[in-house]
Amino acid sequence: MKTLYKIPEAFTDRPTTYCPGCPHGIAHRLVSELLDEMDLTKKTVIVWPVGCSVFGYYFIGTDAVEAAHGRACAMATGIKRSHPESFVMTYQGDGDLASIGIAETVHAAARGERISVIYVNNGNYGMTGGQMAPTTLLGQVTTTSPYGREALANGFPLKVPEMLAAIDGPAYIARAALDSPKHIIQAKKFIKRAFTAQRKELGFSLVELISSCPTNWKMTPEEALKRIKNQVLPVFPIGELKVDEEVE
Amino acid sequence: METKVIINEERCKSCSLCVSVCPKNVLRISNRLNPKGYHPAELFNNDECISCGFCYLICPDAAIVEVRRPIKVKS
Amino acid sequence: MSEKILMKGAEALAESAIRAGCMAFFGYPITPQNETPEYFSRRMPQVGRVFLQAESEVAAINMVYGAACTGTRVITTSSSPGISLMQEGFSYIANSNVPCVVVNVMRGGPGLGDIAPAQGDYNQATKGGGNGDYHSIVIAPHTVQEAVDLMFDAFELADKYRIMVVMLVDGLMGQMMEPVEFREWVDVKKEAPDWATVGQGNRDHRNIITSLEILAEGLEKMNIALQKKYSEINQNEKRYEEYKMDDAEYGLTAFGTVARISKTVVDMARNKGIKLGLIRPVTVWPFPNEIYEKRREQVKSFFDVEMNEGQMLIDVRLAVEGKRPVFYYGRLGGVVPTAEEILGEIEKKIGGAK
Structure with missing residues (x-):
């Protein structure tokens, strides 16, 4: 038998703390595969966020630090600047990165910090029970937008890659989705380019991964992935938004 | 024939995503219970499996540990 | 000891930190301490070290936290309202057992207050300030020479106990011109300490630095370990x-x-x-x-x-x-x-x- 796919060594044996069908595990696996394939696992420091993936260091087997809510890009900056030989990435959710941590993210991007950001967007605050996030769709019901998000009261969904692509510091900015095998293969390609951007010291890199939250969306895992395709991707279209030609 | 999809039943959370993306419908949720109380997914038709790896790609829990293809032996 | 140099307090502080082996500065402008970061911004590139002006004090202290996790000698300087913004980071640094030095050039408060010399942050510095049961070592020099000497000690203490050391001064000290004598340059270790998060490399285990422990009994153990460290500091490090x-x-x-x-x-x-x-x-x-x-x-x-x-x-x-x-x-x-x-x-x- 020829092995086509195999769980990477960097993905630890410890069962994840995520709900059944939560795509965080898919994102973890993609990151783990690339760290192993690119021979980065032993030189990597991952800065973990506050949110559902707060225990991420149990699941991806690298050196790790746990940041305060939203501060991952600042902490990653401190690590990378004082130890440039390390491969430094953050793994953050949409509440962490796009709300409380937006300043740290934008300025790390503007400085062109040689760090890679994996930004998982599931449109709500999962861990705290499904509150409205900056990325929540208009009309979407959450525990703090019980009548649906309304633009006049709560503003519009925040598109982070589009924002960051407009500034000069980033070398690679993309959005992928975790809703289908095809999109997952594409997501891996994008993350590989983000990692390459750091390895070649080209600048800041970020990949947004559109994810689901079956528990708080009150859907089966399968229904939640269908919702990504039908409702989320029209608002958050996938693709590469900024590509330094050297990331290939 | 050896199995084409190796499943770690203890890690499975019965989310059914593998079942939903399988183009050949050769996976299903079993009646067994794993130590966490979930019914793990199982490959019930190894012959029809085309080793496409969709189940591996969509599995959020590393429960689909490995996907393999038989090596064609020249006769 | 080298010869005496006439220096402004704010600049002498920065120079002493550099000679004490400080490899990185992260900070944000605030009066009355801007001459210190300005001096760092001139000197750090000359000696091949890191100077970074952060987007806020909140970001600055988290950069310090990140650098501290690599075992790098790192410093930030700020003044009262900026120090208030950093309290979250102080608390995380305390429960993560990582070393760093923070200088608070105290000014009048509360709130925006004024930019005149004051000592209103004593309670904040000595009793906590951030959340949880923690302490930092807090030193309060009364002359520029003492500040310069204590800066060397601050980095030693920070490394020895893996703790944050706060130097409390005020704008008067920063503006004062005094002849100062610096200690010998400290040789900086190239290799990261064994607890640092710089990538696993050849280590047989991963390093994880976190202030999180979800089980109360586990967190109690972390707290008891902190208290043990504090009582050791209480035993050994009092100065007057x-x-x-x-x-x-x-x-x-x-x-x-x-x-x-x-x-x-x-x-x-x-x-x-x-x-x-x-x-x-x-x-x-x-x-x-x-x-x-x-x-x-x-x-x-x-x-x-x-x-x-x-x-x-x-x-x-x-x-x-x-x-x-x-x-x-x-x-x-x-x-x-x-x-x-x-x-x-x-x-x-x-x-x-x-």
């Missing part, structure tokens, strides 16, 4: 200076800039025949309570003078345990008391006691 206390009948006590003025007060009082001495805590956490316990047997009363509403006063009174009166005099909002003013207050109290 006494000035003319041997035959003193009255004990003046103050820290930082006020302590410097208080030395003049002691001399003026003695010229008038009043046997006054000074107890000056150098570490305000851990607080050197034993010296008050000793001198309370000898003096008739204590006079605590501060540029705040009597924040150290509480620690002094706890140490004196009601055995002697502890009088307080202070100025608020950035007003610096004069020596004459302090002596006048002491004479009033002594006169009243007669």
